[in-house]
Amino acid sequence: MPAFLRRLAKNFLLRRLLAMFATIFLVVTLTFFMVRLMPGNPIEVYINQQMSLTGISYQEAQNQAASLYNIDLTSPIWVQWVDYMKKMAVGDFGYSFSSPGTPVIKMIVDYLPWTIFSVGISIFISFILGIFMGMYIAYKRGGWMDHILSSFASITSSVPNYLVGILLLIFFGVQLRIIPFSVMRGTAPAGVEPGFSLEYLWGIFAHAILPMLTYIISTIGGWILTMKNTTMTTMGEDYVLVAKARGLKESRIIVHYVGRNAILPLFTTLVMQVGLLIGGSPLIETIFVYKGIGYALSNSLAQRDYPVMQAIFLCITISVIFANFAADLLYSKLDPRIKSNVTE
Amino acid sequence: MNRAKWIKYVGIITLLMAVVLVFLSGCARETQTDSNERVLHGAPGIYPPPPQGHFNIYITNNIYLGIYLDLVEQTLAFYNWPEDKWIPLLATDWNLDTTKNQFVVHLRKGVKFHDGTDFTSRDVVTSFYIPYLMNLAVWQYFDKVEAPDPYTVIFHFNHPSTVADRYILRVTYMVADSVYGEIAREVQSWADEEIYLKGLQEKRDKGEKLPISIEELDRRWNKVAGLRAKTMDKFRSFRPERRIGTGPFTVDIKDVDESQITLRRFAGYWDANKIQYDKVVLYNGETPIITPMLLAKEIDFATHGFPIATERQLKKTGFRIMRPPTFGGAGVAFNHDVYPLNRKEVRQAIAYAINRDEVAAVTLGEAAKPCKFVTGFSDTLVHRWLKPEYAKMLNTYEFDTVKAARILESIGFKRGIDGFWIDDKGKRLKLKLLCILEYADFASAGENVSLQLKKFGIDAPMRAVTAPQFPEDANQGRFDMMIRVWGAGHPHPHFSLYNDLISYNYPMKLGKGMNFPMRQNVAPWGNIDLELLIRSSAEGFDIEKQKDSIGKVAVSLNHLLPILPLYERYGNSPLLEGVRVAPLPEESPYYLNNLYLDNFLVLMMMQGQLQPAVLPGHNGGTR
Numbered sequence: 001m002p003a004f005l006r007r008l009a010k011n012f013l014l015r016r017l018l019a020m021f022a023t024i025f026l027v028v029t030l031t032f033f034m035v036r037l038m039p040g041n042p043i044e045v046y047i048n049q050q051m052s053l054t055g056i057s058y059q060e061a062q063n064q065a066a067s068l069y070n071i072d073l074t075s076p077i078w079v080q081w082v083d084y085m086k087k088m089a090v091g092d093f094g095y096s097f098s099s100p101g102t103p104v105i106k107m108i109v110d111y112l113p114w115t116i117f118s119v120g121i122s123i124f125i126s127f128i129l130g131i132f133m134g135m136y137i138a139y140k141r142g143g144w145m146d147h148i149l150s151s152f153a154s155i156t157s158s159v160p161n162y163l164v165g166i167l168l169l170i171f172f173g174v175q176l177r178i179i180p181f182s183v184m185r186g187t188a189p190a191g192v193e194p195g196f197s198l199e200y201l202w203g204i205f206a207h208a209i210l211p212m213l214t215y216i217i218s219t220i221g222g223w224i225l226t227m228k229n230t231t232m233t234t235m236g237e238d239y240v241l242v243a244k245a246r247g248l249k250e251s252r253i254i255v256h257y258v259g260r261n262a263i264l265p266l267f268t269t270l271v272m273q274v275g276l277l278i279g280g281s282p283l284i285e286t287i288f289v290y291k292g293i294g295y296a297l298s299n300s301l302a303q304r305d306y307p308v309m310q311a312i313f314l315c316i317t318i319s320v321i322f323a324n325f326a327a328d329l330l331y332s333k334l335d336p337r338i339k340s341n342v343t344e
Numbered sequence: 345m346n347r348a349k350w351i352k353y354v355g356i357i358t359l360l361m362a363v364v365l366v367f368l369s370g371c372a373r374e375t376q377t378d379s380n381e382r383v384l385h386g387a388p389g390i391y392p393p394p395p396q397g398h399f400n401i402y403i404t405n406n407i408y409l410g411i412y413l414d415l416v417e418q419t420l421a422f423y424n425w426p427e428d429k430w431i432p433l434l435a436t437d438w439n440l441d442t443t444k445n446q447f448v449v450h451l452r453k454g455v456k457f458h459d460g461t462d463f464t465s466r467d468v469v470t471s472f473y474i475p476y477l478m479n480l481a482v483w484q485y486f487d488k489v490e491a492p493d494p495y496t497v498i499f500h501f502n503h504p505s506t507v508a509d510r511y512i513l514r515v516t517y518m519v520a521d522s523v524y525g526e527i528a529r530e531v532q533s534w535a536d537e538e539i540y541l542k543g544l545q546e547k548r549d550k551g552e553k554l555p556i557s558i559e560e561l562d563r564r565w566n567k568v569a570g571l572r573a574k575t576m577d578k579f580r581s582f583r584p585e586r587r588i589g590t591g592p593f594t595v596d597i598k599d600v601d602e603s604q605i606t607l608r609r610f611a612g613y614w615d616a617n618k619i620q621y622d623k624v625v626l627y628n629g630e631t632p633i634i635t636p637m638l639l640a641k642e643i644d645f646a647t648h649g650f651p652i653a654t655e656r657q658l659k660k661t662g663f664r665i666m667r668p669p670t671f672g673g674a675g676v677a678f679n680h681d682v683y684p685l686n687r688k689e690v691r692q693a694i695a696y697a698i699n700r701d702e703v704a705a706v707t708l709g710e711a712a713k714p715c716k717f718v719t720g721f722s723d724t725l726v727h728r729w730l731k732p733e734y735a736k737m738l739n740t741y742e743f744d745t746v747k748a749a750r751i752l753e754s755i756g757f758k759r760g761i762d763g764f765w766i767d768d769k770g771k772r773l774k775l776k777l778l779c780i781l782e783y784a785d786f787a788s789a790g791e792n793v794s795l796q797l798k799k800f801g802i803d804a805p806m807r808a809v810t811a812p813q814f815p816e817d818a819n820q821g822r823f824d825m826m827i828r829v830w831g832a833g834h835p836h837p838h839f840s841l842y843n844d845l846i847s848y849n850y851p852m853k854l855g856k857g858m859n860f861p862m863r864q865n866v867a868p869w870g871n872i873d874l875e876l877l878i879r880s881s882a883e884g885f886d887i888e889k890q891k892d893s894i895g896k897v898a899v900s901l902n903h904l905l906p907i908l909p910l911y912e913r914y915g916n917s918p919l920l921e922g923v924r925v926a927p928l929p930e931e932s933p934y935y936l937n938n939l940y941l942d943n944f945l946v947l948m949m950m951q952g953q954l955q956p957a958v959l960p961g962h963n964g965g966t967r
Contacts, residue, residue, distance in 0.1 A: 040812020046404060048815055058847040058854075063479040068404050068580075099396040099405035101581025106395050166636075174639045182385075182627065182642035186603030289628055291393055291602040299392060303405075304812060 016328070020321050027317040028088065028310070032081055035309050042097045042304045043069050071097050084310075094307040098300075104311045107296060112278070112315065114187045115285070115292035118208045119277040122215035127270055129216070130223020131263060135254070137224070138231035138262075149224060157221030162283035165214040169287070184210055185289040211288045215281070219273075223266065230262040237261070264335055268327045275323020279316040381622040382956040384924060384949075387634045387646040388412050388626050393602035399587045401519070402478050403580060407587075407600055411647060411943040412626055413517065414950070415607055417589030420449060420468075421513040422947055425669075425835055426936040428728070431947070434463060434518055434590060440509070442885045445501040447486070447512060453495060455614045457520045458586065458594045465491030470521040470528035472499075477531045477575060482511040487539045502539075506890065507836045507882045514942070520588040527579050534571040541565055592619040592950065603628055618952030638663070644920045645945055651784060652709040655916045663918035667711060668939040671722045672831030672840070674707070674789045675715075675909040676777075677848065680859045682824045684767045685775065689755045691905040695741040696748035697800040698793055704911035707788045711916035715909040716740055719898040721831055721840035722912055724936075729837050734895030738902050745800055765801045774803040778823035781808040789910055790827040818848045819855035830909045833941050838882035838890075841897050844907050851875050860906035866899070874900060915939040926955040 043065045050061040073080075087094060093104035133153075137146040156164070173181040188194065189203030234240065235258055243257045282298035284290070293312055300308035388410025391397055397407040401417070409416060420435035438449040455463035472489045475482050485508035488500040499512060521528070544554055544561055554561060587595050592615070593607035600606075607624040610616075627637060631648040638646060639661055650658065655665060676694070678685040685691065700714035717726050717738050726735065749759075756768035765773040775797075779790035790806045797804040804825065809817060818826055828848060832839035848857040862875040874897055881893035901907070917939065921927040934944035948954040 038812070039810055039816060044815050045812050048811060058843070058852055060481045063481070066479060068478070096396060096405075099392065099398065100403060101583065102395055102398075102405075110395050169636045174636050177640065182637050182640065185627070186601050188601065190601055190604055190606060191599070287633065289603045289633060295602070296396075299396070 016325055020325060023321055024314075024317055028085075028314055029081070031310055031313045031317075032084055033077070035304075035306050035313075036077065038304065040304055041073055042071065042306070043073070045302070045304050046098070068100070069097065088314075093311045096300075096305055096308050098303040098305045098308075104307045107308060108293070108311055108315060111291055111293045111296045114208075114290065115279075115294060116277065117204075118211050118290065118292060119215060119281070120274075121208070122212045123219070123270070123273055123277060125212070126216045126219045127223055127266075130220045131227045131266065133220075134224040134227025134229075135231050135259060135262070138228045138235065139254070141228075141232065150228070153221035153224035153228075155221070156217050157219075157225065159218065161214055161218035161281060162287060164218045165210070165284050165287045168210060168214060168217075179210070181210065181288075187291045208290070211281075211284050211290050211292075214284050214288075226266055226269070227262065230265055231258055234258045234262040264331075267334060268331055271323050271327035271330060272320070275320040275326075276316070278319035279312075382620060382924075383623045383625055384621050384645075384954075384956075385643045386410075386412055386624060386626050387629065387637075387643050387648065388605075389648065390630050391605070391628055393628070394597060394600060397600065399584045399597065400579075400582050401517070401587070402474055403582075407595075407605065409595075409605070409626065411940060411946050412607065412624060414591060414943075414946045415593045415624060416587055416591045416595055417517040417519065418591050419514050419517055420451075422950075423510070423514050423835070423937070423942045424933060425938055425942060426724075426933045428835070430513060433950075435513065438509075438513070440885065442504070445504050447499040447501065447508065449497045449499070449512065451495040451497065452614065455590050456612045457522065457590055458588045458610055458612075459520065459522055460612070461520060461522050463518065463590050464494040464521075465497045466494070466525070467518055467521045468497045469532075470524050471516055471518045473528040473531045473535065474519065474524050474579075475516060476535050477527070477572070477579060480516075482508075482516055485511065488536070502543075504884055505882050506885055506887060507834070507838060510834065510836070518590060523584050523588050527575065527582065530575050530578075534568050534575075537564065538568045538572065541568060590614070592616065593624055615950070618950065620952065620955050621949070638918055638920075641920055641923055643918075644923065644925050645917065647915060647917050647939055647943070649708075649711075649785060649913075650916050650918070655709065655711070655918075658918045662922075663920055665710075666917045666919050666935060666944070667914040668917065668935055668937055668944060669722065669724060670831075670913045670915065670939050671725075671833050671835075672829055672843075673712065673715070673909060673912040674786050674827055675830040675844075675907045676793060677826050677828050677858050677907040678860075678905070679821055679824050679826075680861070680906070681821055681856060682775070683769070684755075684757075684773070685824060687755065688904050689751050691908070692741070693748040693751040694797065694802070695905055695908050696744045696751070697802070698796050698908070698910070699743040700741075700910050701743070702796065703789050703792045706792050707785050707911065708913060708916065711914050712785070712911040713914060714911050718902050718905075718909055719837075720844040720901045720907065720909060721837040721898070725835065725837055725840075729891060729894050730898060731891055731895055734899055737899045741908075748800060759801055763801050764803055772803070773801070774805075775824040777804045777806045778814070778817055778826035779806060779808050780811050780814045780827070782811050785913070786827045793827070793910070815848075819852070819857050821856040821859060828907070830907055831912070833938050836882060837894050837898070838878065841878050841881065841894065841901070844901065844909075845874060845878060845897070849906075858906055860904075864900060864904060866896070866903060869896060872896060872900065919945075922957050924957055926957045928954070 046065050046068070047058065047061040050064065084094075093108070096102045096104055096107065133149055137143075137149045140146050168179070169181055172179040183189070184207055187204060187207050188200065189207065192200050192203055194200055240253060240257050243253050248257075279294065279297070282294040282301075285292040285295035286298050289295075293315070296308065297312045299305075300312065388408060391408035392405045396405050398405065400406055414422075418433050420438075421433050422431040423429075424431055432452075434452050434455060435449045436452050438447065440447050449468070451463070451465060451468065457463060457467075469489050469491050472482065485501055485503050485505050486499045487502040490498045490500070492498060499508070501508065541561065541564055544556070545565075547554055548558070548561065556564075585597060590613075592610055592613040594610045595605060595607050599608065605626040605628070607626065609619065609622045613619060627634065627643060631650060634643065634646055634648055635650070635654055637643050638658060641661065659665060676698070678691055680686040695718070704712035704714040713723070716723050717735075718741055719726060719730070719738065721729070752765055758766050760766045760772060767773060777790055777794050780786050787808060790808070794804045794806045807823075817823055818828065830840070830844050832843045834840070845860065845862070846852060849860055849862070850856050851862060863871065863873050865871050877893045877897050881890050881897065884890070919925070919928070928948065932944065932948075934947050937944050937947065945954065
């Protein structure tokens, strides 16, 4: 092998990039076939919906479907795959099956920012609060706050997020009636012109509160417990003992000696979570009728809208892969001990 | 950590909580805006928000308004189901000319669309030619729609039928020529040719002589098919900005988001003085999403199906539960390729062994009524459509396990030592019951049927599949028994019988399905063709002749039991009175209208019977 090729093969960034593209190709192909292996297809789903919604006969619904759907599900699957990959290569996501004439990319652009906004802020708040609380109870272990926060964290991290959402609705919306959730549904206040007006910005924050609270409550427990664990481990390290012996201020030890080292493993998880945020949460967004990408995924799954499903899965794949890549790079920056291994 | 820092953290957390509360109170203020408006809160079901959702009402993923569609777009008439009467809306009168095979409709004058244009016969023609493009069933019955003057429309029948009136008067919504006219005229430019060629094709299939050569026919077919495809391609991506109708409320795309649709009062409505509301807010969502909103009294009326426990809770909260019929329900269908289900005695024994009262009660409580007559259409239609000579031939299959056992013994079946039945070939009866997982009522019905049959000695384990998988399994005959829908939302039994015996059966040409033979020997008529009888049951204008066809099919279904209707589903629709809606009368014939097709609430609103609970100026309106 020529020397420059050997150098290229050894280049960490190049290897990672090639692996990333190979993974994306593989996932896109798998997704293409897997969505088609799901029971039913968009036409069957439409026919059944029409029969149950309007009471029309199968034949009538079938005639309507024949007019409505201009999709080819009968040609060999590999032909469909080649066609799909060709279009993908030039960034053409196609049109929604169930909403003919609507480009999939338009839907992604419309839905994705809301998920990034709500889940992004939630992850940030949850992470910040979680690490502070985790560190605090690690220092005060055995105290009453430790018992309360540890129990809270154990419970919330084991309850599925959709259940947290439903409980929020039932307790605060239905029982106590302190959340006017009928107007808090959706992403923006009804009847307010979108723009940089205070009313609109206020509105979108208010409408994101419930999904955000749900995300925060259901993820903060994990951060608290992990941070508590890593803090306690770090506190037993020799360099912390030495720092104490040197008579350094406790605040300096907490921040620079314990905090900085204890937080390291959490960064990888955080970056991975940022990658996953693109997927949103179909259940949470459905419960709060929040127009994020999870909501779109949930609807497209129900309608077997293949192009939309594929595009959303592709977005999730790309974001997870890039987040992993970013985690690798970031980790090497944060922890110089592994830098040499990574960049070799 | 010292006390000061601890206080600081508590302070930060408190501050965060305060911020949350401020946000929430900000939202609360949002609810109190326009408090003098009279607003009705409804829930149409689930609709896709823009950009997927749109206002081309003929294309999938249009913004679904459910029963509230009549408040925006209207039909020529409304139908009073229990009294079998038409209530004129955009048509003032109509008549059927059986000699000329014409249906003549006279239109109401002075009606305006939301964009200010007059409603005329031109709009009606447009409203019928778009359904032609979409292959809608209305065009099975006539071949031409004409407008001889601005307020008269003539429909020319090519397949005369008494069911066509409903398609003309109620099923087809009137859309504005100003919106759909261009497309409709494009359709008209090739529709006559296509209808003519279809007629020739029918002749060709029958082997009759054609006035043109086969090559000419094919050439003209290809040309018209190309024109149709071109129009359809254009129409698929047609997205009107507004939904222009003649109804009392307007809707703009700006009034639609993923959470709600706001319908605003149309000042130019032709019967405006009857409308007592300024706005109708429709909340998006399926049953689990809508339920908390109902419990919080944020919705006045919903047509979703609710589980029994939720219904109980809604009653406690103060809702009145309305029970309009749906003219259909769940039944058990049998696979006639599976032995011994292809023996009518076995199906009859199963009918006796299932307590339909119990199935109905455990499935939907008061919202399900056990089928009494077992005809395949609603019991409420039996007296109207079954002549006494047919009605007296019906078996009601009262729950009787002794009789069921006697029938099985009469054909050589025996009980095994474990109590389960063994057929005449020595095989233990094990029949899998297919049902749809997501439909809670179907799953409960399946579970109960399975239990009851097990108690009787037939092992009938349930196999639940997802809704998209179900038709595939049902059409391909991958089941022994299945819980499926019977009946149809139409006052003529033809549609119910069609659904019962042709859907999921081989005549659909989608697979073997139930594989129930449509040619049967039924006493006292001997050999009959059920498919032919079903198709003829809606043909022509002779109701008595139709009743004979319906009678024969109903009795055949009752005796042969290819499908056993279990219960008829009635609504359990919660209505909140006293908050935004004044109490409605205790009784009204409209309550017996079909829940989804001619809903009482919408009809009462249009007739001025639906009043706000509190009028403006009194306690700040009804919000």
